[in-house]
Amino acid sequence: MRHLPFMNKGIKTGKESEGEKSMIRFNVPPYTGREVEYMQKAIENQHICGDGEFTKKCSAYLEKLTGTRKCLLTTSCTHALEMAALLCDIKEGDEVILPSYTFVSTADAFVLRGATPVFVDIRPDTMNIDETLIEAAITERTKVIAVVHYAGVACEMDTIMDIAKRHHLLVVEDAAQAIMCSYKGKPLGTIGDFGCFSFHETKNFSMGEGGALLIRDEKYIEAAEILREKGTDRSKYFRGQVDKYRWMNYGSSYLPSEMNAAYLYAQLEVADKINQTRLERWKQYYELLSPLQEAGKIELPVIPEGCVQSGHMFYIKTKNQEERARLIAFMKENDILTVFHYVPLHSAPAGLKFGRFHGEDIYTTKESERLLRLPMFYQLTGKQVELIAGKVKEFYGA
């Protein structure tokens, strides 16, 4: 392999700082070793725009992994959600039911098309949308239920799909955190009409910025390809199915560069190893912190029967927001970065402007104020997990 100038400086993988007195970061982007080699290959292929060798390899891998009919690599999960909103034919005045405890993109994708986000409360055990509250929020304007599998733990999909079927609604899965996760044996992202993955640097598998759209029903594939390729049938042209490509419909540019896909492929190749490592760290946290839960000091994540997660996130719940702030400060004094998560969308400026909350906010705000995420990334070592869990215990005087 030829040397690229920046390689002389070496790439920080997050492991070499061990021993030095340094911060344990909350996240370090995944790096497995062959990323640069594959990016160089993309350069040597002289194909660095989208849909080359590495994009094809990544999509094929994801299609095999999930068993979905079609997987299109995108520039982000946000863009995959936007594509899903367009494919759902969201129009001004439509309503979309979703949890308020989520990342902005779940709502943005639909708001951009003129829809009103209708938030319902979450379940305190999984932090996912409370499936028992969805039906009461449906009106004649409702078009989509957008679910979020928080921390890669599945929503109660049997109930949700049943509601969607009875009310003729589409289901979009924000599976940004849920690659390699499943519900009753079904891979997340493949149960609803559309599934959206993220390959942002904070996710289990990364390409810097990137994502994927999973399409369950064959009837949407052609429209999705056109949408992703600036409204043209260029995908068909490249497969030799048409002799010239033309402007077919509205569209945008949702395909990532080969450079990014090459980075991602290096990780997908060792996806099992990444997954195993993360699950080990997750389990280690869980075991080390269980005594604190038994003593009633904190709460640990709940993984319902039938749900397989992928160690995307490890969080604890403190007594309240004030205790959480003290714990964050204590951990920081000990050079460990811990972070809270979403500020509920319905109480944020744009949420107040664009959306409404249906029913009562019993858990969304209260539980979001207690949740604290501990460092979790591929390069995190078992020793670091011990150290972090030890500090949490010290804080609680255990």
Ligand SMILES: *Cc1c(COP(=O)(O)O)cnc(C)c1O
């Ligand atoms: C990360 C994330 C997104 C956004 O992903 P991007 O690839 O950064 O656009 C959307 N929804 C959820 C739940 C996420 O965790």
